[in-house]
Amino acid sequence: MVTIKEVAEYAGVSVATVSRTLNNSGYVGKQSRIKVEEAVKTLGYYPNEIARSLYQKTSKMIGLLLPDISNPYFPLLAKGVEDYAQRNGYMVILGNVEDDEEKEEMYVKFFSQYNISGVLSAASGKKSQTYQVPFVLLDRALEEENYSIATDDQLGGELAAKAIIDAKGKQVVVMAGPGNVAGANDRLSGALSVLNDEGLSYQVFETHTYQVDKAEETAVELFESTRPFDSVIASNDVYALAVMKETIKRGHRIPEDIQIIGYDDMLFSRLMYPGLTTIAQPAYEVGYQGAKMLVDLIEKNSIEQKKVKLKPKLMMRDSLR
Amino acid sequence: MVTIKEVAEYAGVSVATVSRTLNNSGYVGKQSRIKVEEAVKTLGYYPNEIARSLYQKTSKMIGLLLPDISNPYFPLLAKGVEDYAQRNGYMVILGNVEDDEEKEEMYVKFFSQYNISGVLSAASGKKSQTYQVPFVLLDRALEEENYSIATDDQLGGELAAKAIIDAKGKQVVVMAGPGNVAGANDRLSGALSVLNDEGLSYQVFETHTYQVDKAEETAVELFESTRPFDSVIASNDVYALAVMKETIKRGHRIPEDIQIIGYDDMLFSRLMYPGLTTIAQPAYEVGYQGAKMLVDLIEKNSIEQKKVKLKPKLMMRDSLR
DNA sequence: ACTAAATGTGTAATCGGTTACAGAATGAGG
DNA sequence: CCTCATTCTGTAACCGATTACACATTTAGT
Numbered sequence: 001m002v003t004i005k006e007v008a009e010y011a012g013v014s015v016a017t018v019s020r021t022l023n024n025s026g027y028v029g030k031q032s033r034i035k036v037e038e039a040v041k042t043l044g045y046y047p048n049e050i051a052r053s054l055y056q057k058t059s060k061m062i063g064l065l066l067p068d069i070s071n072p073y074f075p076l077l078a079k080g081v082e083d084y085a086q087r088n089g090y091m092v093i094l095g096n097v098e099d100d101e102e103k104e105e106m107y108v109k110f111f112s113q114y115n116i117s118g119v120l121s122a123a124s125g126k127k128s129q130t131y132q133v134p135f136v137l138l139d140r141a142l143e144e145e146n147y148s149i150a151t152d153d154q155l156g157g158e159l160a161a162k163a164i165i166d167a168k169g170k171q172v173v174v175m176a177g178p179g180n181v182a183g184a185n186d187r188l189s190g191a192l193s194v195l196n197d198e199g200l201s202y203q204v205f206e207t208h209t210y211q212v213d214k215a216e217e218t219a220v221e222l223f224e225s226t227r228p229f230d231s232v233i234a235s236n237d238v239y240a241l242a243v244m245k246e247t248i249k250r251g252h253r254i255p256e257d258i259q260i261i262g263y264d265d266m267l268f269s270r271l272m273y274p275g276l277t278t279i280a281q282p283a284y285e286v287g288y289q290g291a292k293m294l295v296d297l298i299e300k301n302s303i304e305q306k307k308v309k310l311k312p313k314l315m316m317r318d319s320l321r
Numbered sequence: 322m323v324t325i326k327e328v329a330e331y332a333g334v335s336v337a338t339v340s341r342t343l344n345n346s347g348y349v350g351k352q353s354r355i356k357v358e359e360a361v362k363t364l365g366y367y368p369n370e371i372a373r374s375l376y377q378k379t380s381k382m383i384g385l386l387l388p389d390i391s392n393p394y395f396p397l398l399a400k401g402v403e404d405y406a407q408r409n410g411y412m413v414i415l416g417n418v419e420d421d422e423e424k425e426e427m428y429v430k431f432f433s434q435y436n437i438s439g440v441l442s443a444a445s446g447k448k449s450q451t452y453q454v455p456f457v458l459l460d461r462a463l464e465e466e467n468y469s470i471a472t473d474d475q476l477g478g479e480l481a482a483k484a485i486i487d488a489k490g491k492q493v494v495v496m497a498g499p500g501n502v503a504g505a506n507d508r509l510s511g512a513l514s515v516l517n518d519e520g521l522s523y524q525v526f527e528t529h530t531y532q533v534d535k536a537e538e539t540a541v542e543l544f545e546s547t548r549p550f551d552s553v554i555a556s557n558d559v560y561a562l563a564v565m566k567e568t569i570k571r572g573h574r575i576p577e578d579i580q581i582i583g584y585d586d587m588l589f590s591r592l593m594y595p596g597l598t599t600i601a602q603p604a605y606e607v608g609y610q611g612a613k614m615l616v617d618l619i620e621k622n623s624i625e626q627k628k629v630k631l632k633p634k635l636m637m638r639d640s641l642r
Numbered sequence: 643a644c645t646a647a648a649t650g651t652g653t654a655a656t657c658g659g660t661t662a663c664a665g666a667a668t669g670a671g672g
Numbered sequence: 673c674c675t676c677a678t679t680c681t682g683t684a685a686c687c688g689a690t691t692a693c694a695c696a697t698t699t700a701g702t
Contacts, residue, residue, distance in 0.1 A: 001433065003688060014652045019690060026691085027649050049434040050374050051688035055657045059371070061435070064415070069403065070605075072588060075396045082390065082417045086424070091431055094385070094415040096403045103407070110412055112322065113370040114382070212588055238592065245594040267393060267533055268589040271559065273566040284391075324658060335682045340660055347661085348679050372658035376687045649698065656690080668679070 002045040011039035022047065058117045062294060065095045065107060065121040071210070072266050073283055074122065077138065080287025081120060088295055090117075097123045105130075118294045120287075122182075134297035138290045140182045147297065149290040149308045153183035156279045156312035157190025160233050160261050163277065165198055167259055167320040169231030172202045173222065177235035178209055184235060187263065191233050203227060207235055215242035223250065230258055237262040237269050237278055244272065244319070260319045275317030282310045323366040332360035343368065379438045383615060386416045386428060386442040392531070393559075393587050394604055395443065398459065401608025402441060409616055411438075418444045426451075439615045441608075443503075455618035459611045461503045468618065470611040470629045474504035477600045477633040478511025481554050481582050484598065486519055488580055488641040490552030493523045494543065498556035499530055505556060508584065512554050524548060528556055536563035544571065551579055558583040558590050558599055565593065565640065576642045586636050596638030603631045 008015040013032050020026040021036040028036075039045070053059040064081050066074045078094070085092045093116065097103040104123055108130050111119060118134040137148035164172055174191050177184030188204070195202050203226050207218055219242040222232075234240035240262030244254060252258045254274055262269060265280035289308060296303050329336045334353050341347040342357040349357075360366070374380040385402050387395045399415070406413045414437065416428040425444055429451050432440060439455040458469035485493055495512050498505030509525070516523050524547050528539055540563035543553075555561035561583030565575060573579045575595055583590060586601035610629060617624050 001688095004690095005688075015689080016653080016691075017651060020651090023690080027651085029650050032650080046430060046434060048375075048436070048688055050371055050380070050436050051657090052690075053657095054369075054371050054375055054659085054688080055690050057657075061414075068400075070396045070400045072393065072396070075391045075393070078415065079389075079391045079417060082415055086417070086427070091435065092415045093382075094399065094403055094413045096400060096407070106407070109367060113367060114412065115369070115371050212592075215592060238588070241589060241592040245592055248594045266589070267559070268562060268587070271533075271536060271562040271566055272593070273569045322658095325660095326658075336659080337661075337683080338681060341681090344660080348681085350680055353681080369658055372687090373660075374687095375658080375689085376660050378687075643702100645701090647698105647700075649696100651694105651696080653692105653694085655692080657688105660686085662683105662685080664681100664683085666679100666681080668677105670675100670677080672673100672675090 001048065002043045004045070004047065007036065007039045007043055007045045010043060011035040053115045057115055058298075059115045060089055061091045061093055061114060061116050062291070062298075063093045063095060063107065063111045063116050063119040063121075065097050065104065065119065065123045067097060067099050067123050069094070069096050073264060073281065076283035077122065077287035077290075080284040080289075081291045082287075084288045084291035084295070090291075090295065099124055118298045120290050120294055134294055136290050136294045136297065138286055145306075147293055147303070147306050149286050149293060149310065151183060151281045151286060151312050152309040153186035153312070154190040155309075156183075156263065156281070157187040157192075157233075158194045159190075159312060159314050160187075160263065160279050161191040161194035163261055163314055163316075163320060164231045164233060164259070165194070165200065167231070167255070169259060170200070171227070171229045172200060172231040172233060173226055173229045174202055174204050174233045175222070175235040175239060176204050176206050178207055181210060187235065203229065207239065210236070210238075212238055215239055216245070219243045219246040222246070232258065232260045234260060234262050237264040237266045237276060240276055240278065240319075241268070241272065244276070255319050255321045259321055262319075265315050269315070270317060272319075274319050277317045277320045278315050280313045280315045282312065285310055322369065323364045325366070325368065328357065328360045328364055328366045331364060332356040374436050378436055379619075380436045381410055382412045382414055382435060382437050383612070383619075384414045384416060384428060384432045384437050384440040384442075386418050386425065386440065386444045388418065388420050388444050390415070390417050394585060394602065397604035398443065398608035398611075401605040401610075402612045403608075405609045405612035405616070411612075411616065420445055439619045441611050441615055455615055457611050457615045457618065459607055466627075468614055468624070468627050470607050470614060470631065472504065472602045472607060472633055473630040474507035474633070475511040476630075477504075477584060477602070478508040478513075478554075479515045480511075480633060480635050481508075481584065481600050482512040482515035484582055484635055484637075484641060485552045485554060485580070486515070486521065488552070488576070490521070490580060492548070492550045493521060493552040493554060494547055494550045495523055495525050495554045496543070496556040496560060497525050497527050499528055502531060508556070524550065528560065531557070531559075533559055536560055537566070540564045540567040543567070553579065553581045555581060555583050558585040558587045558597060561597055561599065561640075562589070562593065565597070576640050580642055581640045583640075590636070591638060593640075595640050598638045598641045599636050601634045601636045603633065606631055 008018045021028050095107040122138040137146045139150045176188045262278035265278045269276040329339045342349050418424040443459040458467045460471045497509045583599035586599045590597040
């Protein structure tokens with residue numbers, strides 16, 4: 001690797017002048033500037049960020065903490081983060097923390113050892129105080145004074161319930177996502193508030209996990225532990241799918257006998273038969289905006305809002321009447 | 322942050338002694354060792370990796386280059402990588418390169434600026450010569466002399482065709498994945514070799530893209546441009562899904578009238594109705610083994626095989642007779 | 643033409659580690 | 673008891689950048 005020293009030598013100036021030229025800081029004469037630029041070009045020089053980082057005690061790296069990258073919601077979010085980061089010269093460090101405090105702590109340490117300049121977290125955020133650097137929560141807006149970008153899940157729940165009402169659902173089952181999942185409660189309360197306003201009869205069915213292998217059992221349980229229903233507001237698309245499967249298995253038609261609405265809008269939701277009507281979460285946007293907010297924080301640009309809520313969107317397909 | 326200097330002061334020794342103690346290098350007296358260990362403990366010291374990295378010209382960071390993290394195959398792979406890395410004290414830097422040479426070049430530069438110690442790539446790998454560090458290709462085994470971990474797609478294709486034969490398929494359509502996709506050709510040739518051996522009649526249907534939005538159109542096209550068939554070997558689960566949808570739409574029954582086998586085994590494949598029989602790729606394993614190989618390369622451990630092929634597996638569900 | 647301000651440049655300190663080297667202390671062997 | 677190898681420890685150089693500071697040169701103002 002070419003160092004600044006070699007550039008200085010080649011250009012016939014001191015390293016200080018090279019550094020000043022490259023960073024547009026301090027005064028640099030016309031002649032020197034030209035000589036340096038030429039040297040940089042012919043030598044193909046680019047600065048070692050590690051050395052820079054050592055002195056500046058910061059870097060162009062940001063950490064991204066996720067509960068589980070294999071959960072289909074997060075890859076899109078990660079893509080949004082990576083896109084913004086890349087466009088602005090930052091590198092993304094991926095951390096899978098699985099809501100495990102120990103792993104999160106490991107990363108807190110990692111990050112400080114590497115002079116990471118900021119952290120984006122879609123994980124618990126309990127450790128947020130520990131970070132000495134700018135910190136933005138993704139889809140986990142807590143009451144505390146954190147910066148955050150999240151989906152407006154209350155609205156999402158309302159949208160889902162409204163869609164069911166518009167589709168003339170009469171007896172509806174609302175699946176309540178596991179309590180520990182971000183936004184699950186907001187979704188539920190949004191849906192219930194609309195149903196209550198309309199005076200519609202409904203049952204709440206509790207699910208205890210997001211694990212895919214449990215989805216099928218849960219769907220069976222749903223049918224067995226509830227009174228007859230004609231509409232289901234699922235806690236997410238995976239559950240919606242499982243419920244659809246069980247519905248068809250039991251010989252009911254979708255949407256004629258039972259209609260179903262999901263939440264997330266995953267890749268496969270549109271490819272199902274029938275196509276799953278669902279609430280689309282702006283996952284990519286959450287990531288992208290989150291990265292933007294973080295970088296603004298790092299670079300001390302002004303920030304419009306400390307807590308941003310992005311709007312989910314109803315995706316009309318064929319699982320509603 | 323506590324520095325080594327403060328530890329040295331507190332312990333009443335020199336920084337050299339502290340460093341030697343921490344790295345178990347050179348001679349350290351019993352007394353000193355104890356004093357240092359105590360100082361480290363009470364001060365809560367841990368070394369700054371940036372400083373270490375500057376001198377050592379390497380780091381505990383590895384780069385992971387993916388064509389598209391939002392493609393459902395890669396998150397699992399990424400998880401495998403992250404798991405192994407984390408367990409061995411490495412950080413993973415995520416790069417989404419989208420088969421775009423310019424982006425890949427950007428990352429090559431990024432990586433060298435940060436003294437990255439190794440690179441895992443599921444992207445084209447055309448730039449692999451450019452890396453000055455250990456390099457392992459994931460699922461893109463080229464002819465060249467690279468280290469690589471890949472799925473045995475030839476075998477995967479054979480498995481799929483055999484399953485169709487066992488299920489008494491008579492007229493089969495084989496979808497040929499887009500040529501630029503890793504392994505697509507192997508899959509095809511594996512499937513065809515088995516079909517040929519059995520003397521079964523088949524048609525090959527070319528698909529030109531992996532884009533999800535095109536999957537539905539492609540499925541329609543499949544039905545319209547081929548002679549009657551009773552079995553489909555899809556190029557992946559997304560296509561399999563689209564074909565299932567179109568099949569049902571057209572009033573055929575699965576698997577009675579038309580049977581379908583996919584490739585990948587995605588989250589949703591088991592939740593479909595009917596459950597999609599498919600070839601499971603060991604995505605997590607590819608990532609995990611790849612990371613292991615890379616770390617072995619970095620730490621100059623011995624490596625058993627330069628090119629590893631992992632076996633795919635048939636997942637029997639309900640879309641075959 | 644003379645002084646003060648503005649501009650240009652190099653030397654050296656600094657960031658926080660690792661390690662070569664030299665010198666001191668200890669132990670072993672004769 | 674002396675010598676030499678072994679063990680221990682500290683000083684200082686180094687990694688590759690940034691920047692404070694001092695000094696030199698140019699420019700501007702009167």
